[in-house]
Amino acid sequence: MKKINDIEYHDIKEIAEIFHNRINQDEIRNYFESGKIKGKKIDNDWYSDEIGIKSFIEILKEERAFTIGPLEIDLSNIRMEGRILDIGGGGEGVIGQFKGKQVVSIDYSKSELEEAPDNEALKIIMDANDLKFLDDTFDTITAFYSVMYIPINDHKRVLQEIYRVLKPGGDFLLWDLTIPERSIEEKDIIFVIMNVKFKDKILDTGYGVKWDKIQDANHFIDLGKVVGFEVLEQQEEKNIFYIKFRKR
Known part of the structure; x- marks a missing residue:
């Protein structure tokens, strides 16, 4: 995790951990490359903030999730x-x-x-x-x-x-x-x-x-x-x- 201007940014490994590694790091990287996770490259690694991750969760639910409730x-x-x-x-x-x-x-x-x-x-x-x-x-x-x-x-x-x-x-x-x-x-x-x-x-x-x-x-x-x-x-x-x- 990196903090820039009081905003916390999480790297690919940390984002995969949010999903208990059920979505692996290669998949996360591909989502960054396709623009489905909004983020930025810092020291050649992809990072996203809380807003970007929440937006990605909504995309994921729409594309890949069978939702109950x-x-x-x-x-x-x-x-x-x-x-x-x-x-x-x-x-x-x-x-x-x-x-x-x-x-x-x-x-x-x-x-x-x-x-x-x-x-x-x-x-x-x-x-x-x-x-x-x-x-x-x-x-x-x-x-x-x-x-x-x-x-x-x-x-x-x-x-x-x-x-x-x-x-x-x-x-x-x-x-x-x-x-x-x-x-x-x-x-x-x-x-x-x-x-x-x-x-x-x-x-x-x-x-x-x-x-x-x-x-x-x-x-x-x-x-x-x-x-x-x-x-x-x-x-x-x-x-x-x-x-x-x-x-x-």
Whole structure:
């Protein structure tokens, strides 16, 4: 990142990280060359500011994204007690915004954690495949539209780690996206737009993921049962779902 006249400019690598590298650096470079990302060359490398990146996201949604929503998600009545571990808590950092100092937010991407709004949540760079916490550490664990970015072959390992660091009787709360078999050739991204409410706060946000896997609520329920979880609650609506697991 470079700062010029108080404006932050992000390079190709940083822009790819915004998309969790689901759009690679060569693709980003081609978008610059074609003019679809508005930016400038600094020291022979392409850079764009926040306005240029947001404009590109809109172009991307139009050209390549199958869009769901806007959907309404109300977290006001969701119980999140005690010490909370939020998996993939960078970016919007929704759980950290709502629950503040109760939350330890982890993300493998430093830039995603830096992007998360300032609040009292503790932010740590960490891979969900290898949680650096002792057994039975957290009262609640959340994953708010983050597991969909993890390769599907790693899902079982991630749930095993979540189970390990969750206290007995603690809850794992999972919100995620149903990703069907890809049916539209020119669309290779699924994007969901949502309004998230928590008591008197409302966040307008969205999540996009590469359309390169198939997953649904049953996929996670089956894995959860294998690692030892009990399923207490399941809700599904328009390609999104919520599951409440409990550690026995």
